[in-house]
Amino acid sequence: MKLQDTLSNSEQTLDISKKVRIYLCGVTVYDESHIGHARTIIVFDVLRKYLESKEIMVEFIQNFTDVDDKIINRAKLESTTAEQISSKYIQNYFTDFDRLNVKRATNYPKATEHIEDIRNFIKRLIEKDIVYVTKNGVYFSVSKFPDYGKLSKKKIDELQSGARIEVDEAKKDPLDFALWKxxxxxxxxxxxxGKGRPGWHIECSAMSIRYLGENFDIHGGGRDLIFPHHENEIAQSESFTSKQFAKIWMHVGMVTINGEKMSKSLGNIRTIKHVLDNWGPNIIRLFCLSGHYSKPIDYSEELLKENLIKWRQAETCYYELIHANNENHNNEIKSSVKETSDDFDNALKSDFNTHLALLAFFKLVKEVNYLAAEEKLGSNDAKIIIPEFERMLNILGLVIPKITSEQKQQIDNWIIEREQLRKEKKFQDADKIRDNLNEMNIELIDHKGKTIWMRKERIKADS
RNA sequence: GGUACUCUGGCAGAACGGUUAUGCGUGAGCCUGCAAAGCUUAUACAAGGGGGUUCGACUCCCUCGGGUACCUCCA
Structure with missing residues (x-):
């Protein structure tokens, strides 16, 4: 598998011969998560699920930044403690991401639970004479790390001339950043x-090394973290270990609204909860995966709607498959499934192109729906298709809502009754049954010989 | 201002330098008791502008321009 690495600006091969170790920069827990967070995390969720589907072991670490000025300010605002705020939003995080069918990480380390690691980290950097203490805190001396700027491709002197860097007189260099405040x-x-708290960047260095070792496989996050966050992480970590830090740096593009980055200051945030309530998890996942991960993706009703239509097709496909019961047999199914499977995998293997993977997936969906509508889908065909269909569904993290067997029985009875009414040309009564089922999110599909049902996901935006 | 990325039809988004995908949308029709599902067909000046290399460029080079991100907290 090849991935575009931000550091070398080239495609790197991911070593899958042993356990793959991934560190993802998670969220600062001071407010609700938004759809931008969702995209990054869903991309990594699918990456992980793909690797695991190939029986590759994955150690997936995602941190919570639970000590930070924003949290402290928020706590002040709500006259409560920082701890209260962070635990509230951690809970909130899990509520959102569980609903999005994101698999829990191997571990979610928190900064506040790794203070000892952080102190030891700083201690060693002091011994190495790379950091210094001022009246405000402990600072990393950027000039002691010659490679500073290699990730973001910035030149130190150009950065220094930038007027927007805050001036702290106590710092030796405006670029130096705090390890301890x-x-x-x-x-x-x-x-x-002295008493204080850790700076922002140090926790990720300390925790990633603690959980994944000094030289792990993938370090990821949103594109906006490249500078200064990841740049600083590299500086600290490589100074600490004298080794290369992460092997591959993978950055996910921003979610924009009308072409502008979603951000607090612009006030154009869409929270996960809000989008989830309207569109449900599957459509959000499809939306987040519909473009290449490294590029920005524009949030719009139009795109969501397009993914809704696709999701409906996928649902139809699923129900057509499980209801397929005729004797037909299509010789080309086997090769067609194989082709889809290969296209899907190849797309992901080549810099994790989920868009192309989805294209392969939906090609199969269309093929199935077509055969089914033509009464040409045999149960043996379905048997061949279902495992592959479900494999892709699982990797993408899409979930078809299930139904109990009692409900199933009930639906079958309704269908029989409706058939009878139709035969008697009592169409109004027949339609009433269909309407009632629709109310329960059960949709009927009339084929020539038989009627099948499907359980549609209830989607508020679709009604 | 600096740096990076980006610019393909209404939208999304592909393509070894030589077949202008594909999906959605839209129009018409078919199927259906009606819907839904599905089908057929049509549709699109498509390439940010201008140069160049080439027999031939979406694909390579130059140049100008637009957009976004980062340079401060940010997934």
Whole structure:
């Protein structure tokens, strides 16, 4: 599998000969998660599910930043503690992402639970004379790391001339960044240099190395983290270990609205909860996977709608498959399934192109729906198709709502009754049954010889 | 201002330098008791502008321009 690596700006082959270790920069828990967070996390969720489907072991670590100025400010605003705020939004995070069918990470380390690791990290950097202490905190000296700027392709002197960098007189260089900030206000921890709390970047270095070792496979996050966050992580970590840090840097493009990045300051946030309530998990996942992960994707009703239509086709396909019961046999099914399967895998193997993978998936969907509508889909065909269909569904993290066997029995009875009414040309009564079923999100599909049902996902935006 | 990325039909999005995919949408028709599902067919000046290399360029080079992101917290 090849992935575009931000650092080398080239495609790198992912080593799958042993366990794949992935670190994803998660969220700062001070507010609800939005659809931009969802995209990054869903991309990595699918990457992971794909690898696992190939029986490759994956160690997937995703952090929560639970100590940060934004959290502290929020706590002040709500006259509560930072701890209350972060635990509230961690819960909120899981509510959202469980609904999105995102598999839980191997571990979700928190900054506040790794203070000791962070202190040890800083200690070693002090021993190496790479950081220094001022009246405000402990700072990383960028000039001590010659490769600074290699990830974001920035030149130090150009950055320094930038007017927007805050000036802290105590710092030796405006680019130097805090590993430890002195403070007396909770949350606060002791350290050999003074009471305070960790800076933003240090937690990811400390925790990724703690959980994944000094040289792991993939480090990811949103594109907006390249600078300064990931640049600083590299500086710290490689100074700490004297080794290459992550092997592959994978960055997910922004979700935009009308071409503009979703952000607090612009006030154009769409929370996951909001989108989920309207569109449900499957459509959001399809939407997030509909473009190449590295490129921006524009949030619009139109695109969501397009994915809704596709999702309906996929649902139809599923129900056509499980209801297929005739004797027909299509010789070309086997090769067609094989082709889809190959296209799907090849798309993902080549820089994780989920768009092309979806194209392959929907080609199969269309083929099935066509055969079914023509009464040409045999049960043996279905037997060949279903495993592959479900394999792709699982990798993509799409879930068809299930139904109990009692409900199934009930539906079958309704269908028989409706058939009878239709035969008697009592169409109004027959339609009433169909309408009632629709109310329950059961849709009927009339084929020439038989009527099948499907359980449609209830989607608010579709009604 | 600097750096990176990007610019293909109404929208999304592909293509070894030589077949202008594909999906959605839209129009017409078929199927159906009616719907839904499905089908057929049509539709699109498609390539940001201008140069160049080439027998031939979406694909290579130059140039100009637009957009977005980052340069401050940000998935």
């Amino acid at each position: 002195f403070s007396d206000v909770e949350p606060v921890w002791d350290s050999p240099w």
